[in-house]
Structure formats: structure tokens, C-alpha cells
Amino acid sequence: MALTVVGSIAFDSVRTPFGERDRMLGGSAVHFALAARFFTQVQIVGPVGGDFGDEHLELLRERGVDVSDVERVEDGETFVWRGHYEADMNVAHTDDTQLGVFADFDPKLSEGSRSADVLFLGNIQPDLQRRVRAQANGSRLAALDSMNLWIETTRDSLVAAIGEVDCLLFNDSEIRMLTEEPNLTRAARAVMDMGPRIVVAKRGEYGAVLFTREGFYALPGFLLEDVRDPTGAGDSFAGGFLGYLDMQGTDTLTDQALHRAMAYGTVLASFNVEEFGTERVARLTEEEISERYDELRGMTHFESS
Amino acid sequence: MALTVVGSIAFDSVRTPFGERDRMLGGSAVHFALAARFFTQVQIVGPVGGDFGDEHLELLRERGVDVSDVERVEDGETFVWRGHYEADMNVAHTDDTQLGVFADFDPKLSEGSRSADVLFLGNIQPDLQRRVRAQANGSRLAALDSMNLWIETTRDSLVAAIGEVDCLLFNDSEIRMLTEEPNLTRAARAVMDMGPRIVVAKRGEYGAVLFTREGFYALPGFLLEDVRDPTGAGDSFAGGFLGYLDMQGTDTLTDQALHRAMAYGTVLASFNVEEFGTERVARLTEEEISERYDELRGMTHFESS
Numbered sequence: 001m002a003l004t005v006v007g008s009i010a011f012d013s014v015r016t017p018f019g020e021r022d023r024m025l026g027g028s029a030v031h032f033a034l035a036a037r038f039f040t041q042v043q044i045v046g047p048v049g050g051d052f053g054d055e056h057l058e059l060l061r062e063r064g065v066d067v068s069d070v071e072r073v074e075d076g077e078t079f080v081w082r083g084h085y086e087a088d089m090n091v092a093h094t095d096d097t098q099l100g101v102f103a104d105f106d107p108k109l110s111e112g113s114r115s116a117d118v119l120f121l122g123n124i125q126p127d128l129q130r131r132v133r134a135q136a137n138g139s140r141l142a143a144l145d146s147m148n149l150w151i152e153t154t155r156d157s158l159v160a161a162i163g164e165v166d167c168l169l170f171n172d173s174e175i176r177m178l179t180e181e182p183n184l185t186r187a188a189r190a191v192m193d194m195g196p197r198i199v200v201a202k203r204g205e206y207g208a209v210l211f212t213r214e215g216f217y218a219l220p221g222f223l224l225e226d227v228r229d230p231t232g233a234g235d236s237f238a239g240g241f242l243g244y245l246d247m248q249g250t251d252t253l254t255d256q257a258l259h260r261a262m263a264y265g266t267v268l269a270s271f272n273v274e275e276f277g278t279e280r281v282a283r284l285t286e287e288e289i290s291e292r293y294d295e296l297r298g299m300t301h302f303e304s305s
Numbered sequence: 306m307a308l309t310v311v312g313s314i315a316f317d318s319v320r321t322p323f324g325e326r327d328r329m330l331g332g333s334a335v336h337f338a339l340a341a342r343f344f345t346q347v348q349i350v351g352p353v354g355g356d357f358g359d360e361h362l363e364l365l366r367e368r369g370v371d372v373s374d375v376e377r378v379e380d381g382e383t384f385v386w387r388g389h390y391e392a393d394m395n396v397a398h399t400d401d402t403q404l405g406v407f408a409d410f411d412p413k414l415s416e417g418s419r420s421a422d423v424l425f426l427g428n429i430q431p432d433l434q435r436r437v438r439a440q441a442n443g444s445r446l447a448a449l450d451s452m453n454l455w456i457e458t459t460r461d462s463l464v465a466a467i468g469e470v471d472c473l474l475f476n477d478s479e480i481r482m483l484t485e486e487p488n489l490t491r492a493a494r495a496v497m498d499m500g501p502r503i504v505v506a507k508r509g510e511y512g513a514v515l516f517t518r519e520g521f522y523a524l525p526g527f528l529l530e531d532v533r534d535p536t537g538a539g540d541s542f543a544g545g546f547l548g549y550l551d552m553q554g555t556d557t558l559t560d561q562a563l564h565r566a567m568a569y570g571t572v573l574a575s576f577n578v579e580e581f582g583t584e585r586v587a588r589l590t591e592e593e594i595s596e597r598y599d600e601l602r603g604m605t606h607f608e609s610s
Contacts, residue, residue: 017487087487182322182392184510185530205489206511207525217604220512220523225490259607293610299522300605302564305598 003246004113004139005032006045006132007122007235008079008102009052009070012277015084018228024277025056027079028122028145031232033065034281035239035268036120038289039247043113045069045132047101049077059282069113076101089230090204102128109135118246120238121165123147126157133164141250143167143198143242145234151178159194167198169238172209175201184209185216198258200241200265202234210262214255219262222270222296229276233269236281240268267292308551309418309444310337311350311437312427312540313384313407314357314375317582320389323533329582330361332384333427333450336537338370339586340544340573341425343594344552348418350374350437352406354382364587374418381406394535395509407433414440423551425543426470428452431462438469446555448472448503448547450539456483464499472503474543477514480506489514490521503563505546505570507539515567519560524567527575527601534581538574541586545573572597 012026033042043066048056050073057067077100083092105128115138121129123145133142142165150158151174158178162168168175168191172184179190188199188211199211205227207220244261245253267289274280317331338347348371353361355378362372382405388397410433420443426434428450438447447470455463456479463483467473473480473496477489484495493504493516504516510532512525549566550558572594579585 089487182394183530183532185528203511206508207523209525209528215604216528218512218525218528219605219607220514220525223490223514223521223523225488227488256608260610263607290610297607297609299520300524302524302568302602303561304602305565305595 001246001249002041002043002112002116003036003118003120003242004043004045004109004116004136005029005036005120005122006107006129007032007120007124008081009044009046009048010079010081012231013080013082014229014231014276016089016229017085017087019276021276023080025059026081026232026277028124028232028235030060030278031235031272031281032120032122032239033060034063034278035236035272036243036246037064038268038284038286039240039243039264040118042066042243043069043116045107045109045113047071047073047076047105049101050074052078063282066112069110073101083231085230089227092231107132107135114138117141117250118242119143120242121145121161122235122238126150126154126161129161130157130164133161141166141242141245141253143169143238145169145238146174148174148177162191163195165196167200168196169200169202169234169241171234172201172203175199185211188216200262202237204230204233207266208237208262210258212258217255217259217262219266219296219300222266222292223299224270224274227273230273231277233272236272237265237269241265263293263296264289266296306551306554307346307348307417307421308341308423308425308548309348309350309414309421309441310334310341310425310427311412311434312337312425312429313386314349314351314353315384315386317536318385318387319534319536319581321394321534322390322392324581326581328385330364331386331537331582333429333537333540335365335583336540336577336586337425337427337544338365339368339583340541340577341548341551342369343589343591344545344548344569345423347371347548348374348421350412350414350418352376352378352381352410354406355379357383368587371417374415378406388536390535394532397536412437412440419443422446422555423547424448425547426450426466427540427543431455431459431466434466435462435469438466446471446547446550446558448474448543450474450543451479453479453482467496468500470501472505473501474505474507474539474546476539477506477508480504490516493521505567507542509535509538512571513542513567515563517563522560522564522567524571524601524605527571527597528604529575529579532578535578536582538577541577542570542574546570568598568601569594571601
């Protein structure tokens with residue numbers, strides 16, 4: 001039972017209707033790791049620059065995340081994302097991206113990272129994802145996220161990367177874009193034809209849908225009065241989802257386990273958006289997760305007829 | 306146990322990526338009635354023109370809908386809606402609306418319609434809704450739908466109409482527009498401050514959310530491979546929701562009853578969109594409803610931790 005995540009480790013500068021933050025800790029791998037660590041041992045893989053303070057690594061370390069495969073490039077700069085959200089926070093607008101040390105990143109996984117049961121390839125250039133996938137030959141469940149940029153600019157690499165994983169976690173609009181199929185159920189089937197046997201469509205505040213060869217499953221997003229910053233919600237979802245599956249054991253991916261994993265993903269994503277960046281999930285407790293899991297059950301269940 | 310609905314009785318001309326139909330039977334009251342009749346006795350109130358064929362009234366009558374309050378204006382024309390949907394069928398584009406006999410409609414409810422336990426004020430001009438509401442003084446649960454047009458053009462009348470009902474069923478974007486509050490949970494609370502104690506936010510393919518003073522509840526839309534025409538889905542939802550509540554008895558609006566009503570609304574809406582106009586719901590059976598209700602349970606439930 002162990003999980004390796006590769007993805008961006010970043011400084012995020014974000015403006016929402018509820019405030020703004022400059023150069024806060026962020027990135028897909030960071031949001032994912034801070035959610036998944038509640039369920040399993042997490043190893044994070046990726047480069048940072050000389051500008052990346054020890055306090056950030058310490059924040060991860062204190063929460064049980066193994067940072068020994070975080071590569072520090074002293075004369076380089078950490079990945080930067082700058083973006084904003086309008087009153088309707090379902091859509092992020094990217095204002096600037098600086099690849100920094102990711103431009104020359106050549107992943108080298110340690111023995112520990114290679115042998116993890118579960119592998120999450122967070123949203124980075126698909127050829128990088130493939131190089132990590134090739135090294136992590138111990139993984140029994142490999143999952144992948146991506147974004148519209150890679151669908152538009154490096155589609156062939158992305159399709160090849162998708163062919164090498166068991167599970168795809170995308171925004172629903174990106175699943176439609178990738179497959180050029182407006183109906184989500186048909187689009188998910190088209191993704192399965194590329195390789196993955198599990199497809200998760202993330203729908204922002206509307207929740208998420210799970211597709212397998214046997215059928216489908218869906219949960220609404222947890223309803224909140226205070227949503228301050230959606231950045232990283234999809235990665236927190238993936239962290240809860242895959243973290244729980246790793247804890248359960250990937251030998252037995254029953255429907256029950258997958259459905260519970262969807263619920264844990266929903267719960268972790270809901271905490272993520274309550275405050276800026278990693279603020280809320282960084283101080284989250286197991287008791288709070290457990291309580292919201294039960295609340296989510298109450299707000300979605302109904303009795304038989 | 307009886308339900309009165311007022312709303313448009315229309316000829317709809319619709320184009321979607323899956324085909325088109327000209328002047329088919331439609332309108333909010335028709336879609337609503339064809340869904341609600343599975344649960345309770347439905348009386349439909351509204352005007353039609355001399356161009357409205359007997360076969361349409363017969364279709365309603367054969368399915369148990371009481372059409373004695375449908376007023377035929379021989380020298381008038383039936384309400385016409387013409388619209389189309391793009392590949393993303395979540396948004397309807399209205400190309401033309403001809404009010405016809407609705408322009409001079411002066412509702413006069415029969416004794417039977419006045420005394421129904423449940424009243425649904427489908428999407429028509431809010432002053433008309435208020436006149437119907439004033440006559441239906443027997444109703445113990447009055448519900449109302451509307452649209453962006455009335456929020457923009459007759460806001461004061463609409464707010465007055467909302468103040469006179471127990472339940473509001475709106476698209477989520479319209480709840481946000483009405484209250485000028487982007488957060489749906491806060492927006493629903495603002496609607497409750499106007500009067501209704503039950504607020505249902507319809508979210509198209511994403512499902513629906515129920516808000517009461519005690520809390521919230523949400524279901525995703527039923528997933529379908531074939532969605533051919535979303536027209537009327539919101540009214541079919543309302544028909545399943547309110548029809549079930551009337552059948553259950555409006556004295557005892559327990560959370561359990563409201564949650565089951567949400568499920569029946571979701572089920573009826575899902576059948577509505579499978580084919581054009583009323584085609585699918587008109588030939589629906591109780592067995593099919595029951596079966597999909599169970600499927601919806603299976604696709605949303607998860608076990609406790």
C-alpha cells in the first residue's frame with residue numbers, strides 16, 4: 001500500500017471574488033498529495049527551483065508525505081501559475097504560466113516511488129507522464145489527468161499516455177473535447193476504447209461521474225455556502241479517490257469500493273474549495289472527513305419505492 | 306388528492322443535433338401533466354386556439370388528465386414556441402415565440418381546479434400566475450416555475466408571485482439571476498426570504514438540488530446515451546416531484562417524502578429527454594418508472610464508512 005504522484009509543484013497566484021493570494025503553495029501534485037495522505041503513504045515526484053522555501057517541503061513532510069523524490073534545481077525557478085475566477089467560479093482563466101524547472105524536467109523515480117501500488121500522473125506534459133509511467137512498473141493502478149492545452153497541442157502523445165493507464169480523471173468538458181462526442185456517456189465509452197477501464201468525469205460544483213465497463217455512478221458536489229477558491233479541487237478529488245482505493249487494496253476493485261472512493265473524492269474536493277490554495281486541506285482532520293462523508297450520504301440517499 | 310396545473314399548452318418546433326420536429330404538442334402544462342398523471346389526478350388549465358386538434362386533447366384525456374378547464378378560443382391561435390439546441394444541449398435558444406391566445410388569457414378555474422390540494426404555476430407571465438393562485442384557494446402546496454424573461458421584464462410581479470407560493474422550481478442560473486447571488490446555497494436562502502419554504506434548483510443534465518429551511522439534498526441527472534430533445538425536461542421533473550408529493554399527502558412533507566419526490570422528478574425528466582417533445586413520456590409505463598427509480602438508487606448510493 002503506497003501511492004506515487006507526479007505533477008506540478010507550483011506557486012499559484014489566484015484572484016477570486018473573495019480575495020487574492022500571491023505565490024502560495026499549489027500545483028496538481030501538492031493538492032493531490034495533501035488529500036491522498038489521509039488514506040495511504042504518498043510519495044511526491046517533481047522538480048522545484050531554488051526559490052522554493054524549505055517551509056513548503058516541511059508542510060508536506062509534517063503531514064506524512066514523502067518528499068525524497070522532490071528534485072531541487074538550485075539555479076532554476078519553481079513552476080508558476082497565475083489565474084482568476086469570475087463570479088461563476090466553474091471556469092478558471094489562466095493569466096500566466098511559467099514552466100520554470102519543468103521545462104527541462106527529466107524524471108528519475110527512486111526505488112520506493114517505482115514500486116508503489118498506485119500511480120497518479122497529474123496534469124503535466126503527456127510525454128513526461130509517459131516517462132514516469134515507464135519507470136513506475138510496480139503500479140497496479142495507474143491514473144492520469146490532463147487539460148485542454150494538451151488535447152489541443154500534443155494530442156497524439158496524450159492518447160498514447162491514456163493507452164498506458166487504467167483510469168482517467170478528466171473534466172467532463174475535456175472528455176467531450178478529447179473524443180469529439182457531446183454525450184458524456186458515449187464519450188466515456190470512447191475513452192475506454194483507448195485503454196482505461198475506469199473513467200471519472202469531474203464536473204466542478206456539479207460533482208463527478210464514474211464510468212466502468214459495467215455501468216455508471218454519479219454524485220453531486222457537496223453544497224457549500226462559502227466557496228472561496230476552486231483551484232486544486234480536481235486534484236483533491238483525485239487524491240481522495242485514489243488514496244481510498246489504495247487503502248482498500250487494488251486487487252479488489254469492487255463497485256462498493258469505487259463508489260466509496262467517489263464519495264471520499266467529493267468530500268476532499270469540497271474542503272479544498274472552502275479556502276485559498278491548500279489552506280483548508282492542510283489543516284483538515286480525519287474526523288472532519290468522516291463527518292462530511294456521512295453528511296454526503298444523507299444529502300444523496302433516498303429510500304426504495 | 307388532486308393537482309391543478311396552469312401553464313402553456315403549445316405547439317413546439319424544435320431542432321436538435323438529432324433531428325427536428327414542427328408544431329408538435331408541447332408547453333409547460335402539457336409536459337408537467339403527462340408526468341404528474343402517474344401519481345395523482347391532474348387538471349390542466351389554459352387556453353388553446355381553433356388550430357388545436359382534438360387528437361391532442363384526446364392524448365391527454367386517454368392518459369387520465371382532466372382537460373375540462375382547457376379553454377378553446379375558436380378564432381385564436383395556439384401558443385407557439387420555436388427553438389433549437391447546439392451540440393451542448395444544456396442551453397435552449399429561443400428563435401420565436403407567438404403568444405396567440407395567451408395574450409388575452411383570463412383564467413377562470415372550475416370548482417374542481419380551485420380545490421386541488423397541489424397547484425403548479427408553470428412558466429407563464431407572473432401576473433397570470435397570481436390570478437390563478439388567487440382562485441386556487443384550496444391548494445395546500447402551491448409551486449411556481451418561471452424564466453429569465455420574466456426576471457428581466459416583470460421582476461416586481463414575479464417577486465409578488467413568489468411570495469404567494471410554498472415552493473419554487475427554477476433553473477439554477479435563474480435562481481442566481483433573481484437573487485443576484487452567485488453561490489447557489491445562499492441564493493436559495495434569499496429565495497426563502499421571499500416566501501417559499503421549498504426551493505428546487507434544476508441543473509439540466511447535472512440534476513437538481515432541493516433546499517429547505519432544514520438543509521439541502523441533491524441528485525445527479527440520470528445518465529443516458531441518447532438525449533434527443535431536452536425541451537420540457539424541467540416540467541417533467543416538476544410533474545414527477547409534485548405528483549409524488551400529492552400522492553404522498555401534503556400534510557406530511559417529511560424529508561423522506563421530499564427526497565423520494567426528487568428521485569421521481571429525476572426519473573421523469575430522464576425519460577422526457579430520450580425522444581422529441583412528449584413522445585417518450587406519452588407512452589411511458591409505471592413499470593419503467595419503477596425500474597429506473599431503482600437504477601437511480603443504485604447509481605447514487607454508497608455505503609457508510
